[in-house]
Amino acid sequence: MSAAAAKIDAPDLFGYVLRLGDLSLVLGQRLGEWVGHSPALEEDLGLANIALDMIGQARLLLSYAGEVEGRGRGEDEIAFLREHGEYLNAILVEQPNGDFGQTIVRQVLIDAFQLELYERMTRSADERLAAIAAKSVKEIRYHLRYSSGWLVRLGDGTTESHARVQAALESLWPYTVELFEEDDLDRAMADQGVAPRLSEVQAAWTRRLDEILAVATLQRPRDRPHAWHGKRGQHSEHLGYLLAEMQHLQRTYPGARW
């Protein structure tokens, strides 16, 4: 651990890295549900590739979280053997896939968020997070290219496709508020130079999104108050079903390897 990292509060860092790791883990699991069900074979592989990148990010982050925690938990134990309320992902990523358009809208919202976040985190005071961010940014740039490309096709496509993605945008938009809501943990991480200010990330995210939405001929919905706090472990019911499927194998055959 670097000198700078040694000064960072460990329980805080553990919680923060879990937030990042769980975001990737849960979205990776969701995207994996498309395998065998995509509109075309080519999209099946496209979505699966993104899912695998997400799982890869989750592995790096959750392994690191285990080291920071210092209680000997590895990536598998953290990924598969926690309870519902211990997952700290924003609840946007646990929302069901819906139709292809809804999956694409969710993906654009998250890809743009991860891109603005991780581009800044390459300069983190925590060297490990800076390295993970540098690796992830390359993947995320491609994810956004893929998802925004599809959003433009669907938004600026037929009347039907336009209506569907605009509706998806309306229904998912309220969950984006949580991404940028700075709480004590976010503030502590920003103060210590571990993470960027969320207000700064939000400003850049909004600019980027507005450009994409304009090309896609979609309207940005207005922010609404919300009562969700996935980042603090308060989740929608959807996460329970996702975890049941994801954790089934590790819980039935503890320590299983293949």
Next chain:
Amino acid sequence: MEHNRQWPLYEVFIRARGGLDHKHVGSLHAADARMAIEHARDLYTRRQEGISIWVVPSKDITASDPAETDSLFEPARDKIYRHPTFYEIPDEVKTL
């Protein structure tokens, strides 16, 4: 999969390393060239197979007629003198 029938077919060529030729690796369906590049990236470069991709609409490729194979290719069969195999290679020449 039904909509897939409306997407045209593209042929994919991958350059494995700098200095090598683009090689035909297969084909895929895509709505346009940009999507074809993305699909090619996802389908054919998952295992670091390449550093450059070309896609060509399959309809733009003119192929030789299999029925004409005899007249096109048979005549070259008995012209072995076209292969440079009758030269003495000096020992000093290592790679040729």
